[in-house]
Amino acid sequence: MIDKALNYIASGQYWLASIVVVFAIIVNIEKIISVIDTQKKKRLAFLKDAISDDCLSDNLKSHLEDELQSEYFYQTHKIRIDKFKRNLLFEYHDKLRGEITFKQFKRANDQLVVKDGKLRVEISAFDNIAFYYNMFFGVIVSIFGFVVFSIPLNLGGTSLYSLINWIAVSAFFIGFGFFMVYQTIPILIAKRIRKAVNTSQEEI
Numbered sequence: 001m002i003d004k005a006l007n008y009i010a011s012g013q014y015w016l017a018s019i020v021v022v023f024a025i026i027v028n029i030e031k032i033i034s035v036i037d038t039q040k041k042k043r044l045a046f047l048k049d050a051i052s053d054d055c056l057s058d059n060l061k062s063h064l065e066d067e068l069q070s071e072y073f074y075q076t077h078k079i080r081i082d083k084f085k086r087n088l089l090f091e092y093h094d095k096l097r098g099e100i101t102f103k104q105f106k107r108a109n110d111q112l113v114v115k116d117g118k119l120r121v122e123i124s125a126f127d128n129i130a131f132y133y134n135m136f137f138g139v140i141v142s143i144f145g146f147v148v149f150s151i152p153l154n155l156g157g158t159s160l161y162s163l164i165n166w167i168a169v170s171a172f173f174i175g176f177g178f179f180m181v182y183q184t185i186p187i188l189i190a191k192r193i194r195k196a197v198n199t200s201q202e203e204i
Contacts, residue, residue, distance in 0.1 A: 040075065047071065051068065070082070077102075077106055079106055084114055084117075085112070085119070089102070089105050089112070092119055092197065095197075096197070107185060108121075108186050108187075108189040110186060111127065112193070121191075123187060123190055123194075127187055128187075131184050134181065134184050138178070138179070138180030138181035138182075139181065141173050141174075141176055141180065142174050142177030144173050145173030145174035145175075145177055146174065148169055151166060
């Protein structure tokens with residue numbers, strides 16, 4: 001398949017080359033995932049073996065233990081954060097007594113920063129602009145999608161082909177609108193975290 005893709009590129013047929021590459025990835029997706037998983041397991045095994053090596057200094061062992069914990073944390077939660085921020089997330093999650101779930105802390109990760117040894121919520125001006133933009137236009141686009149969906153129902157006598165087209169267009173707008181609204185969730189969660197911590201009289 002690589003030869004075919006290269007031949008298509010050489011002949012200027014880039015779209016055919018793209019199709020070949022995508023098809024090759026789909027066909028070999030299980031092998032690709034298997035290779036990635038194998039590499040992760042090798043890294044974990046290496047870290048475990050290194051930690052048990054008596055020749056290493058205490059400082060290096062401590063560092064490798066942090067790396068091992070970070071790797072397990074990433075495989076569990078799919079985000080990479082350093083140990084200081086990770087420990088603060090656990091600390092604040094315990095202090096809030098389940099009012100904010102750990103999953104919500106993860107969703108707002110980009111707005112959570114460590115400053116002066118404390119976890120703080122920082123929502124930038126760009127975050128706020130993106131929040132209101134996505135919320136406003138997401139709702140508008142979704143409503144437009146529902147309006148488009150209602151058009152063939154009110155017209156009557158619409159052919160099956162036209163009906164399918166109307167439904168496809170409306171589904172696109174509704175889905176895109178919901179996607180835009182979905183992008184506002186991290187900011188909503190970040191604001192909730194800040195409010196919850198302020199209520200508990202903890203500085204964040």
